[in-house]
Amino acid sequence: xxxxxxxxxxxxxxxxxxxxxxxxxxxxxxxxxxxxxxxxxxxxxxxxxxxxxxxxxxxxxxxxxxxxxxxxxxxxxxxxxxxxxxxxxxxxxxxxxxxxxxxxxxxxxxxxxxxxxxxxxxxxxxxxxxxxxxxxxxxxxxxxxxxxxxxxxxxxxxxxxxxxxxxxxxxxxxxxx
Ligand code: NI
Numbered sequence: 110x111x112x113x114x115x116x117x118x119x120x121x122x123x124x125x126x127x128x129x130x131x132x133x134x135x136x137x138x139x140x141x142x143x144x145x146x147x148x149x150x151x152x153x154x155x156x157x158x159x160x161x162x163x164x165x166x167x168x169x170x171x172x173x174x175x176x177x178x179x180x181x182x183x184x185x186x187x188x189x190x191x192x193x194x195x196x197x198x199x200x201x202x203x204x205x206x207x208x209x210x211x212x213x214x215x216x217x218x219x220x221x222x223x224x225x226x227x228x229x230x231x232x233x234x235x236x237x238x239x240x241x242x243x244x245x246x247x248x249x250x251x252x253x254x255x256x257x258x259x260x261x262x263x264x265x266x267x268x269x270x271x272x273x274x275x276x277x278x279x280x281x282x283x284x285x286x
Contacts, residue, residue, distance in 0.1 A: 112151045113144050113162040115210045123211055124258040127160050127167045130191050133234030142189060142232055145170050153178050154210045155185070156248050158255030161211050167192045169252035173244070178208065185245045190237060193229035193253050197222040198240065205244075207251055207261045208274065216277055218270035219261050221247045 116123050141164060149157040156171030173185035202220040225246045228238045251261060262271060
């Protein structure tokens with residue numbers, strides 16, 4: 110287990126379409142997941158996609174529980190999601206601030222679907238099928254975008270709402286990543 114370097118925006122490896130995982134429950138997959146978990150926790154991230162550490166596979170992890178970067182956020186269960194498919198269940202979208210470990214020190218206002226179903230597999234190859242809303246739905250959409258080479262600024266409709274975290278939220282100790 111080890112923390113890995115998180116690639117930052119500008120690195121072409123963040124812009125690729127990641128490839129499907131075909132072998133589950135392997136030693137390689139478990140080792141990769143351990144590194145991703147360590148890296149996410151070390152950086153206080155709510156989620157991390159494999160391409161962010163330069164591994165071009167369709168794998169994301171996320172977890173929200175008392176995160177100092179998102180103190181107001183609802184809890185989201187610790188999840189490993191492989192080869193995900195997202196289906197919006199309503200046209201309704203909502204805008205809110207997002208950050209990304211690959212875009213350190215910034216926040217941007219991003220529209221996301223409020224109601225989605227997501228399907229995929231866990232690390233053992235067991236099916237995951239959940240219907241979720243709001244912040245949980247936002248996290249999943251953000252992380253899965255990384256698998257298609259999309260960073261949140263590429264989703265923004267108004268780049269005036271992109272800024273440095275300490276300027277946007279002065280005096281709030283949200284963290285500088
Ligand atoms: Ni991100």
